[in-house]
Amino acid sequence: MKKYSFRLQKLLDIRIDKEEECKRTFQKVQKDKFEAENKLNDLKNSYKKHNRVEQEDTTIERKMRQQYLSTLSNSINVATTDLEKKIKVVDDVRVELKQKQMDRKTVEILKEKSWQNYLKEQEAIEQKCNDEFALYGFFRNLKGGELSDR
Structure with missing residues (x-):
């Protein structure tokens, strides 16, 4: 009996490695996106927290608060843009990962x-051997039976 070997095993191994690498990349970009979302939420919370106008504040305190809120607003805009870019990267890597999974599954189906x-x-080989053994046994019994009949 011959040993089974899949001719495309190296290709399958390569595709599995590429898929695993893409999974790691996907996890990394997803983590980056999550961190960007947290940063944006922190900035928004800080803006809400400092957006109150206090009657007791002096003009200088109000001006400083306004300056701080303006800086926070700019930071929020930058963080929003950054988050949008990271979302696009996550979507691109997700599409790439799906393609690599399909490539791997294609070769696995072939395997x-x-x-x-x-x-x-x-x-079929085993059945052929069994049929030959049965045939030999039949002829042996047939010849043995003929000799005893004579």
Whole structure:
């Protein structure tokens, strides 16, 4: 009986490695996106917290607060733009990951079909051997029966 070997195993291994690498990249960009979302939320919360006008504040305090809020507003705009870029990167990497998974699954399907064909061949070989043994046994019994009949 011959040993089963898949001719495209190296290709399958390469595609699995590429998929794993893409998964790691996806996790990294997703983490970056999550951090950008947290940063944006922190900035927005800080803006809400300092956006109150206090009657007791002096003109200088109001001016400083206004300056701080203006800086926060600019930071929020930058963080929003950064988050949008990170969302796009996550979407791009997600599409790439799906493609790599399809590539791997394609080769795995070929491997499964090849394995099934191998099993069918082995079953056919085994059946042929069993048929030959049965035929030899039949002829042996037939010859033995003829000799005892004479």
